[in-house]
Amino acid sequence: MKINTTFKLVLAICLIVPCFLWSQKTVPEITHSFFIAGPQFTGIIGEAGEVIWDSKKAGARDGYILKNGHVLICWGDEVREYNRKKEVILSYKKTEESMELGTAVRLSNGNTMITESGYKPRIVEINKKGKVVKSIPLKPETDNIHMQTRMARKLKNGNYLVPHLLAFAVKEYQPDGTIVKTFSTDYEKFGGRKAETWPFTAIRLKNGNTLVTLTHGNRVIELNSKGQIIWEINNALYDEDPLVDPCGAQRLPNGNTVIASYGAQKGIKIFEVDSNKNIVWTYNNFRAHHFQILTTNGKPIKGTPLK
Template identity: 85%
Template sequence: MRMNSILKLVIALCFIAPNSLWAQKANQEITHSFFIAGPQFTGIIGENGDVVWDSKKAGARDGYVLKNGHILICWGDEVREYNKKKEIILRYKKTEESMELGTAVRLSNGKTLITESGLNPRIVEVNKKGQVVKSIPLKPETDNIHMQTRMARKLKNGNYLVPHLLAFAVKEYQSNGEVVQTFNTDYKEFGGRKAETWPFTAIRLKNGNTLVTLTHGNRVVELNSKGDIVWQISNELYEENPLVDPCGAQRLPNGNTVITSYGAQKGIKIFEVDRNKNIVWTYTNFRAHHFQILTTNGKPIKGTPLK
């Protein structure tokens, strides 16, 4: 498949100014280019640390570079899709003043999944014109709109995996809104609900496990099908305390896990750990709410939309 123009630009910039890795640790062997959705910047960062593409609107919550080279971004008030000319070809705006949009994901059927937190929290699927064609009611167990939900994802079986922060629960919904499975995250061994292990991003992995970031609890856990923890990291493992309100996460094809520290004002903003929990890559410039790794050492990540 011919690489799209955005990917060509990203890879080209990977080899410009090799001594300017000012945001990616200079002595590390790994470099990444990535999309970043954050409070200061929303766009694409090249492997040399420079800005490749800038949306000119900060504060994004979610976003991806799509297979066709377009870029899909979710802010709290709207979702936009940009084409290669940076023209907005899809726009979905919140319909109530108090409502918050939390995530946007392009589905295999071409529709876009969006979460709406509000008086009637739900997942919607919209068509290319931004029209709602499916609506799934959610049960976040709170009227606190900002804390109802974050990174929802549609599973291969057609169900939806949804983290609910103040419910301390990751719920799997059928399309009729029925909850068929719940993973509770108020673990007694971590201090129960006082530890504020709120689930933020929940990702169903290829092995059937579920990767979950636990925001204020400063932990990331991998759960088996029963909800038992089979792998985890916390600041207890590291001197630099890299986990500061972890929000976004991505499991790479090599088994490594990349995580944001959304609450970090200084130091590490995004970092990568291997299966042995060693930190192998860090990024220290813009704060990140969510992200998408695009390339590693000049090569597209296998399994990403760019490959």
């Protein structure tokens, strides 16, 4: 009788309040396939970590798998587009020895946007034949060509969002080169300019905020329209230090953020955090300057051609 009463009591508790053992859920493992532009390897990695496509030319800085399945890659000296047969169908080379190319993005009108660092830094848009059809002058506030700019992106309003490392600033340019907005990243609370919080990748999110990686500052921040930090991750949040010179970044449709730790020689090279800043996925093989997540658990990310 005593045992029966005890059993009924336990059963009642489990019906009213989910029983601890019964309420546990195994979090499904996350797998991704992705494109890497990096110092050791430039190509596509499958969800099992296998190499799917290899450009055979390392050291890329930027790149994307386009909706038509072509591959667009930017190296410091050249931008190439490969078709599905791995044939080069578009090439744009730097025009000066000291110049560095840093960004290659396919625009909705079919043009390709490229950044040129040099004595006259600028953004160019080229057509399908590789001819420059638009040029936007940039103001990086330094003659250090390598440190003038990195991952620039074109906005839906036609302006350009450009990170300038040594200026400690993300600037929004109109097509005529006029600067209409500047977000400074030399935050005193992080240690000012001595902390080297250089902006590397700047992405305007769908909610109007801007996601920025801060390289040597080992931080990733999200800014509202006033430039105020509303979300941030740094190494103090984790037992290990996953942020080692964060360069590339991507905000996924589910709200998670993926980050490339370009400076990591060992351990985590790319990792994913949820909105609560928990690390939910890591990649530990090739270093990545930039990347593009293509699939999650076999399903393509919106806008990618892989199925």
